[in-house]
Amino acid sequence: MNAPFIKYGMFGDNVGLIVAFVVGIGFGFFLERAGFGNGKKLAMQFYFRDMAVLKVMFTAIITAMLGVYFLSVFGVLDLSMVYLVPTNILPQIVGGLILGFGFVVGGYCPGTSCVSAATGKIDGMMYIVGVIIGIFIFGEVYPLIGNFYNATPMGQITISEWANIPYGVLVFAVVLMALGGFAAAEWAEKKNAGKEGSLITERTDA
Amino acid sequence: MSEQNEKLNKEKPYWNPYLSGIGLGIVLLLAFVIMGRGLGASGAFSSLVVSVENAVAPSHVQSNEHLKGYFEGGVNPMKDWLVFEVIGVLAGGFISGMLAGRVKKGIYRGPQITDKMRIVYAVIGGVMMGFGAKLARGCTSGQALSGGALLNLGSWAFMLSVFAGAYALAYFMRRQWT
Numbered sequence: 001m002n003a004p005f006i007k008y009g010m011f012g013d014n015v016g017l018i019v020a021f022v023v024g025i026g027f028g029f030f031l032e033r034a035g036f037g038n039g040k041k042l043a044m045q046f047y048f049r050d051m052a053v054l055k056v057m058f059t060a061i062i063t064a065m066l067g068v069y070f071l072s073v074f075g076v077l078d079l080s081m082v083y084l085v086p087t088n089i090l091p092q093i094v095g096g097l098i099l100g101f102g103f104v105v106g107g108y109c110p111g112t113s114c115v116s117a118a119t120g121k122i123d124g125m126m127y128i129v130g131v132i133i134g135i136f137i138f139g140e141v142y143p144l145i146g147n148f149y150n151a152t153p154m155g156q157i158t159i160s161e162w163a164n165i166p167y168g169v170l171v172f173a174v175v176l177m178a179l180g181g182f183a184a185a186e187w188a189e190k191k192n193a194g195k196e197g198s199l200i201t202e203r204t205d206a
Numbered sequence: 207m208s209e210q211n212e213k214l215n216k217e218k219p220y221w222n223p224y225l226s227g228i229g230l231g232i233v234l235l236l237a238f239v240i241m242g243r244g245l246g247a248s249g250a251f252s253s254l255v256v257s258v259e260n261a262v263a264p265s266h267v268q269s270n271e272h273l274k275g276y277f278e279g280g281v282n283p284m285k286d287w288l289v290f291e292v293i294g295v296l297a298g299g300f301i302s303g304m305l306a307g308r309v310k311k312g313i314y315r316g317p318q319i320t321d322k323m324r325i326v327y328a329v330i331g332g333v334m335m336g337f338g339a340k341l342a343r344g345c346t347s348g349q350a351l352s353g354g355a356l357l358n359l360g361s362w363a364f365m366l367s368v369f370a371g372a373y374a375l376a377y378f379m380r381r382q383w384t
Contacts, residue, residue, distance in 0.1 A: 003238075003239040003240070003242075004238065004239060004240065004241055004242030004243075005239065005240050005241075006240065006241050006242060007242050016241060016287065017285070017287065017290045018290075019240055019241060020241070020287045020288070020289075020290035020291040020294065021290045021291065021293060021294040021297075022294060023233060023236060023237050023240075023241075023245070023291055023294060024290065024291035024292060024293060024294020024295045024296075024297070024298060025294040025295075025297050025298035025301070026229075026232075026233035026236070026294075026298060027230065027233050027234075027245055027291070027294065027295050027298060027347075028294060028295035028296060028297065028298025028299035028300075028301075028302070029229075029298035029299070029301060029302045030226050030229035030230040030233060030298075030302075031226075031230070031295070031298075031299060032298070032299040032302035032303050032306075032308070033220065033221040033226050033229065033302050033306075034220060034221060034223055034226035034227070034230075035220030035221075035226075037299060037303065037308070038220075038314050039314040039315075039328075040314040040315065040316065040383060041220075041314075043379075043382075043383045044383070045372075046372045046373055046376035046379075047376060047380070047383065047384060049384075051223075052220075052223040055223035055224060055227060056223045056224075056226050056227040056230065057227070057346075057350065057351065057354075058227070059223070059224050059226075059227025059228055059230075059231060060227045060228070060230035060231035060234060060351060060355075061231070061351060061354040061355045062231070062355075063227065063228050063230075063231025063232060063234075063235065064231040064232075064234040064235045064238065064351075064355035065354075065355040065356075065357065067231070067232075067235035067238075067239075068235065068238055068355060068356065071239065076239075077238070077239060081242050082238050082242050082243065082356065083242060083243040083244075084353070084356055084358050085343055085344055085348070085349065085353055085358060085360065085361065086343075086360070087358065087359045087360030087363075088343070088360065089359070089360060089363055091341050091342065091343075092341075092342045092343065092349075092360045092361075092363055092364045092367070093363050093364070093367045094341060094342075094367075095338045095339065095340070095341030095342025095343070095364065095367075096338065096342050096349075096363070096364040096365070096366070096367025096368045096370075096371065097338070097367045097368075097370065097371035097374075098334050098335075098337060098338030098341065098371065099334070099335055099338030099339055099342060099345065099346075099364075099367075099368050099371065100338075100367060100368040100369060100370060100371020100372035100373075100374070100375070101331075101334050101338070101371050101372070101374075101375050102330075102331045102332065102333070102334030102335030102336075102337075102338055103331070103335065103346075103368065103371075103372045104331075104371075104372040104373075104375050104376050104379050105327055105330055105331035105334060105375065105379060105382075106327060106328045106329075106330065106331015106332050106334070106335060107314065107327075107328065107331065107383075108328075108331070108332075108335075109247070109335060109345055109346035109347070110247035110248040110251065110335060110336075110339065110345045110346070110347070111245075111247035111292075111295060111345070111346060111347040112346075113332070114247065114292060114295045114296050114299060115295065115296075115298075115299030115302075115303075116299075116314070117296070118295075118296045118297075118299035118300040118303065118309075119299060119300065119303035119308050119309045119310070120303075120309050120310050120311045120312065121311075121312055121313065121314060122311065122312070122313050122321075122325065123313045123314055123315070123324055123325060123328040124328075126325050126328040126329050126332070127328045127329070127331060127332040127335075128251070128332065129329060129332060130328065130329040130330065130331060130332015130333040130334075130335065130336065131248065131251055131332040131333070131335050131336035131339075132251055132254065132255060132332075132336065133329070133332070133333050133336065134332060134333040134334060134335060134336020134337040134338075134339075134340070135248070135251050135252050135255045135336040135337070135339075135340055136255050136259075136336075137333070137336075137337055138336065138337050138340035138341065139255065139256065139259070139270065139272055139273050139340075140270075142270060142271065142272040142273070143270065143271070145341075146271060146272065149272075149341060154359065154360070157358075157359045157360075158356065158357045158358055158359060159357045159358075159359050159362060160357055161359075162359045167357075170357060171357075174357070182224075195384075196316065196317065196384045197316065197383060197384055200220075201219040201220055202217050202218075202219050202220070
């Protein structure tokens, strides 16, 4: 069996769109299960009171990373055919900072705001309105900032290629780092237990 | 009767974060294996925005290098992997919410802020998010999660910046949340 399936012609683009819909259902389902339709729970990450963002995100990253690693080592998945977003390091750092501001100001990111809106939350719906406005503004000011957007191009590059660290070693290091992060997260939650918004397990809106 | 209703309306607690994370990770891995690409969210809204702009002011779109790029190759930007995926996200979130009794009208906020101000912050935060995601070539899903799992250099730099930005501003936002 050769993967990615679509690159080996197992099905065409139209079937790919159906796959996208089904994969999206899984994505939305697990985001909602985790409580990520709740903007307050998400924001509590940044007050060290509910560390679910870090835990869910890094568990997902190491799960998928290990899967990709072993499937590629065993020759099932051809990594050269998996799309890697090209790196433009400076605009990505600045964009990340702005996005981080938006996360703590608004309480969501685009994916989680969809789940919030789908479960009837007004703040999630209005956040999506904001995202659409922000994207519109970017397009309109592109002639002014296009140079910066395209600055510092490094091409499609992984950390292992950039830092010259063997792929397997880096995978192992990321797993260790995530486990350390989980331990620190559990510690922080215990320390802040009882404070407003700590360890939200259910809906908490007024 | 009312007691029974109360039971039915009672929300189930969220799943354990590690369990939810494994679920998300498997969905992401399936996307890589089946399609050769990861998950995303903001890209779907980009497709929506350029499609509306093109319907309203096509010559304006043609005069903008970035917007024009969405129509190269003659493909409709709405006929896109991320658009269909995000429609799925809405459906999946709704299904999960229904099964857990969490589909209810409401607003999430801290105890010290009004609903109105919370909505103002939600829109402002969304604007920053939309702009930042465009500049960074992706959001938390497309960059941090998908690029993170592929050990993409730019995605990791992006991810660290997101946390740095959010933690840096958290103190000033504390009245909204705590």
